[in-house]
Amino acid sequence: MTQRDPLSCTEARWSLWPPEKPRLHAPESDRAWEHVRSCRACSRHFREDRAFVEALGDLPPIPAPISTRERIFHVIAEARAAIPMRTLRSLSDRRLAFGASAVVVITIALSVSVLVPKPGTPDTTASITSGAVVEDYLRRTVGEDYIDTTDPGVVTRFLERELGVIISPLSVPGLEIERVEICLLSGERAAMIRYTLNGEHVSHYVLPTPSGPEKGPSLTGAGSPATGGTLPVVTWTSPGAEHAALGDLDPSALLRLVQGRLDE
Amino acid sequence: MQKAIEELITDELDTLYRGALFLCGGDGTRAEDLLQRTAAAAYRSGVGGGGSDDPHPLERLMVQQFVRDAGRPAPMGPSTPVERPAQPASFGTMTPDRLHRAAARLPALARAALWLILLRRWSYADAARALGMDRDGLLTTLLWRDAFVAALVQTGGSSTRSAAE
Numbered sequence: 001m002t003q004r005d006p007l008s009c010t011e012a013r014w015s016l017w018p019p020e021k022p023r024l025h026a027p028e029s030d031r032a033w034e035h036v037r038s039c040r041a042c043s044r045h046f047r048e049d050r051a052f053v054e055a056l057g058d059l060p061p062i063p064a065p066i067s068t069r070e071r072i073f074h075v076i077a078e079a080r081a082a083i084p085m086r087t088l089r090s091l092s093d094r095r096l097a098f099g100a101s102a103v104v105v106i107t108i109a110l111s112v113s114v115l116v117p118k119p120g121t122p123d124t125t126a127s128i129t130s131g132a133v134v135e136d137y138l139r140r141t142v143g144e145d146y147i148d149t150t151d152p153g154v155v156t157r158f159l160e161r162e163l164g165v166i167i168s169p170l171s172v173p174g175l176e177i178e179r180v181e182i183c184l185l186s187g188e189r190a191a192m193i194r195y196t197l198n199g200e201h202v203s204h205y206v207l208p209t210p211s212g213p214e215k216g217p218s219l220t221g222a223g224s225p226a227t228g229g230t231l232p233v234v235t236w237t238s239p240g241a242e243h244a245a246l247g248d249l250d251p252s253a254l255l256r257l258v259q260g261r262l263d264e
Numbered sequence: 265m266q267k268a269i270e271e272l273i274t275d276e277l278d279t280l281y282r283g284a285l286f287l288c289g290g291d292g293t294r295a296e297d298l299l300q301r302t303a304a305a306a307y308r309s310g311v312g313g314g315g316s317d318d319p320h321p322l323e324r325l326m327v328q329q330f331v332r333d334a335g336r337p338a339p340m341g342p343s344t345p346v347e348r349p350a351q352p353a354s355f356g357t358m359t360p361d362r363l364h365r366a367a368a369r370l371p372a373l374a375r376a377a378l379w380l381i382l383l384r385r386w387s388y389a390d391a392a393r394a395l396g397m398d399r400d401g402l403l404t405t406l407l408w409r410d411a412f413v414a415a416l417v418q419t420g421g422s423s424t425r426s427a428a429e
Contacts, residue, residue, distance in 0.1 A: 010403060018385040048353050048413065052382065055355035062360055064281035068296045072277070072303045076269060079307040162274065182270060189270075 007035040009042050019046055020053070066164045073189050080184075155180045159191055165208045165240040169193050172262040175202070195247075202247035202257065209242050217258040219251050234258045269311055273303060276322050283323060286379050287330045287372075290364025298333070302326040323384065324394040327376040331395060334372035339397060341407030346414050353417045366415035374408035382409065 007015075012035040015028060023029050036042040149155060152169045158180055159167045169177055170193075178194045183205075190207040217236040232251035235244045236258065245258050256262045273280070280302070284295035302325050311321045318324060331337075367375050373395070380391040392402040 014388045014399075017381065017388050020385070021387075049382075051353065051355055052413070052416075055358040056383065058358040059360060059363070061278065062282050062285065064277045064299075068281065068299065069277060071296065072273060072299055073270060075300045075303045076273070076307050079304050182274060184270065 007031050009035070009039060009045075012036055012039070012042055013045065016046075019049065069162075070164075070189065073184070077184055149180060150177050152177060155193060159206065163189060163191060163206070163208045163241075165206070167191075167206050167238070167241055170195065170202075170204055170245070170258060170260075172197075172257055172260055174198060174262075175257065197249065197257070197262075200248035202245060202249060202254070205244045207242045208240055209237075210240075212237065214238060217255060219255045269303075269307055272311065272322060273306075276320075280322055280326055283326060283379055283384070284330075285360070285364060286367050286383065287327070287375050289368030289375075290361065298326065298330055301333075302329050305329055320384075320386075323380075327380060327394055328396070331373060331376050337371060337373050339373060339401035339404045340371075341404050342411050346410040348410060349417075353413045355416060358416075362416060362419045365419055366412055369415045370408050370412055373405050374412070377402060377405045378409060378412055381406065382412070 012032040015032045016036065036046060149158065152171065155169045155177060156167060159165060162182055169180075175195050175197045178196055178201075180191055180193045183190050183192050190205060193204040193206065195202045195204065215235075215237040217234045220233055220235060232249070232254050233244055233246040234255050234257075235242070237243065243258075245254060247254065249257060253262065277299075280299060281295065284298045284302075285292065288294035288298060302322065305325050305328075306322055309321075309325065311325065367378075370378065376395060377391060377397075380386040380394060381388065386394070388399075388402060392399060395402065395405075397405070
């Protein structure tokens with residue numbers, strides 16, 4: 001058996017870094033640790049590193065400011081607009097057909113009932129264009145899903161953290177949250193809360209907007225020739241956000257759901 | 265399941281922000297600019313589109329962007345060796361301000377290498393790959409570690425936590 005050359009400090013540190021990483025018992029790492037134990041400089045190096053890592057534990061969390069977050073997502077939205085989305089070849093016909101009607105309904109509903117500035121209304125409302133809604137729908141259709149939760153409190157905290165608005169999910173007996181997803185509407189960060197009610201799905205879009213007058217729930221979209229009346233949409237506003245809900249329910253049930261009087 | 269770039273950024277933004285602040289020596293405006301350029305580069309390079317086994321694509325892009333912004337400096341160590349105290353360094357209570365002030369004393373490439381290796385605990389090989397350096401280049405750059413530690417100790421005041429403990 002030949003005696004191997006002793007490891008240099010550089011080789012030992014290179015092979016053992018990061019030292020806290022679990023490693024399989026192997027001759028190379030054994031040699032490296034053996035070197036560290038017998039080398040004052042390397043022992044000191046790793047002791048100092050351990051003290052540094054412990055000191056890092058004192059650091060308070062530094063969350064990215066919401067303004068920074070918004071600007072970054074705006075940059076991505078701009079990049080998306082500049083570079084066309086890749087061809088979506090894997091869409092199934094069924095999903096695409098449903099998506100097309102959903103997109104038309106959402107677009108009509110949001111653009112007609114909530115987002116078109118009314119006379120006398122300051123033009124500060126965010127706008128959702130059909131292209132933006134199509135973009136979001138297509139991103140979902142190709143399977144880019146987001147964050148799962150069923151807890152209303154988690155949803156509220158998530159929306160406050162991610163969108164900077166305090167929104168309570170819809171709440172009526174039997175309505176259960178499935179998940180909440182971040183989405184992009186017209187380059188703005190928005191969210192979609194998905195619920196089930198007795199096996200039927202309801203989607204609730206939330207778009208943060210500058211504060212404006214509150215508007216109660218109203219039904220739009222149902223009966224539109226473009227949609228065949230299959231997908232009713234209820235829209236409303238609350239402090240700091242615009243909302244749209246649509247899904248499998250019939251129009252009056254969807255409206256009563258949003259109004260919180262489903263049992264009437 | 266592959267993640268959308270927005271989801272990746274949402275997951276990692278706080279870490280990226282801390283990294284950007286470190287790289288920019290605590291300058292929040294520059295850090296935000298760096299993050300915006302990183303996000304645009306990430307979208308252009310298809311991050312989030314799947315098909316990659318890179319566990320930290322955004323962080324890699326961020327340090328690459330930072331080094332590119334610095335003009336891709338060549339690796340080099342300190343011009344004079346840092347005097348090492350007899351005892352291993354004591355760091356005391358760490359604060360973001362201390363960390364950023366110490367980082368601000370380093371050249372750009374050294375900040376990038378130390379962020380990945382010392383703070384984010386990347387392996388030397390992964391860090392060298394991300395920074396586009398060979399082994400010698402990285403080792404030369406890491407000679408700044410002692411200067412960084414010395415700067416941290418200098419800004420720490422009375423220390424309570426020693427590596428010798």
